[in-house]
Amino acid sequence: MDRYGPNAIVPRYIDPLKIDPGKIDLPHNHSAQPALLDTFSIPMRHVLDRALSISKSDATALITGDSGTGKGVIARFIHERSTRRRSPFVSVNCAGLPEGVLESELFGHERGAFTGAVRQRIGRFEQARDGTIFLDEIGTADARVQQRLLRVLQERCFERVGGTHTLTNDARVVAATNVNLQAEVEAGRFREDLYYRLHVVPIEVPTLRERRDSFRMLKHFLRQHAERVDGITDAAIACLVDYPWPGNIRELENTIERMVVLAHSKQLDVSDVPEEILHWRAGSDVERLNDLGSVTYREAREWFDRQFLHKALKRHRGVVTHVADAIGMSRKNLYCRLTRLGIDPARFRPGRFQAAEYSSETSVAGETGSPGFESGQLLT
Numbered sequence: 001m002d003r004y005g006p007n008a009i010v011p012r013y014i015d016p017l018k019i020d021p022g023k024i025d026l027p028h029n030h031s032a033q034p035a036l037l038d039t040f041s042i043p044m045r046h047v048l049d050r051a052l053s054i055s056k057s058d059a060t061a062l063i064t065g066d067s068g069t070g071k072g073v074i075a076r077f078i079h080e081r082s083t084r085r086r087s088p089f090v091s092v093n094c095a096g097l098p099e100g101v102l103e104s105e106l107f108g109h110e111r112g113a114f115t116g117a118v119r120q121r122i123g124r125f126e127q128a129r130d131g132t133i134f135l136d137e138i139g140t141a142d143a144r145v146q147q148r149l150l151r152v153l154q155e156r157c158f159e160r161v162g163g164t165h166t167l168t169n170d171a172r173v174v175a176a177t178n179v180n181l182q183a184e185v186e187a188g189r190f191r192e193d194l195y196y197r198l199h200v201v202p203i204e205v206p207t208l209r210e211r212r213d214s215f216r217m218l219k220h221f222l223r224q225h226a227e228r229v230d231g232i233t234d235a236a237i238a239c240l241v242d243y244p245w246p247g248n249i250r251e252l253e254n255t256i257e258r259m260v261v262l263a264h265s266k267q268l269d270v271s272d273v274p275e276e277i278l279h280w281r282a283g284s285d286v287e288r289l290n291d292l293g294s295v296t297y298r299e300a301r302e303w304f305d306r307q308f309l310h311k312a313l314k315r316h317r318g319v320v321t322h323v324a325d326a327i328g329m330s331r332k333n334l335y336c337r338l339t340r341l342g343i344d345p346a347r348f349r350p351g352r353f354q355a356a357e358y359s360s361e362t363s364v365a366g367e368t369g370s371p372g373f374e375s376g377q378l379l380t
Helices: 033-037 042-055 071-080 101-107 143-155 181-186 192-198 214-223 234-242 248-262 275-290 297-315 320-327 331-341
Strands: 061-064 089-093 132-136 157-159 166-168 172-177 201-204
Touching: 042 071, 042 201, 061 071, 071 089, 071 132, 071 172, 089 101, 101 143, 143 157, 143 192, 181 192, 214 234, 214 248, 234 275, 297 320, 297 331, 320 331
Parallel strands: 061 172, 061 201, 089 132, 132 172
Antiparallel strands: 157 166
16 A cells, blocks of 8 residues: 555654655645655654644645745645545745736636626636635735635635526635735734634744754755766855845755856866855854854864955965965975865866865864765765
């Protein structure tokens, strides 16, 4: 029997750690789905546990969380684990539609209902019959749409725009927002009665920073580019894992894609990390250095050496002989120092796609315990 597929019998509790994302019948249009569901993060395990519980009922769910945290993935997960899984899952981005258009998008319209309505249109609620409708960014809906949504949730019926025939609705409603709806209610911008109708079962999706799961997500996104890159150095991993990712999963995914596209070789290094992340890390390191009790002499020395050599290599376009002459160090000692810090000089040579001239053996990130990778290791 298929334990995790669409025909599975859902037990009272399933440990999300034992769910194989590859066996969950989810559409593949969201590249973060497998990594989001396959997680060791305790906060995300709680989210998945609640989502599994909700999926066994028809209760309305309100998913909250910052942009890019994967609220849509959780909504699809609820649908695919429910008895409605063989019916449509219809997603509507309320924020992506101009005011006045959302009403017609959700409820449809009759021919001649307004200028330009040359034919009848079936709305998203009708399309989601017996399935699930996901209302993303529900907090942006105007007052008229909020009023009509309230009626759908209360009476399970609606009319198309410009129509008089009442249609019944049996779609399960899952809504999501990245704003504080309770504050919007207090400010008079969101209906209180609608808020409580949506807020039957709340799910708060934690930020990537709160999950402390960026390393696992990083590996997942790198595997998607396995044909173009072979690995990543520990130093680059340290920069990425330490970054707070205000844009969450979406920002991490876009950053990895940018690094791969602009990479100078098949192994990602610190020189491939975007400047804004390096600047943040430099500022964070300076703060740590100001607090002398939080760093060792060795950490402070390695931080200085890394910054110093990066600037020297950029200035001399990765030519080790020129760098050695400029900083007053022998070429042999400079190579040894670069090797220990995991810095590849070939990456500072513009327009060249060369393999590393040396193998990285030790790095600061490795000493602090970035799990699962060695510098330059193939992502498998």
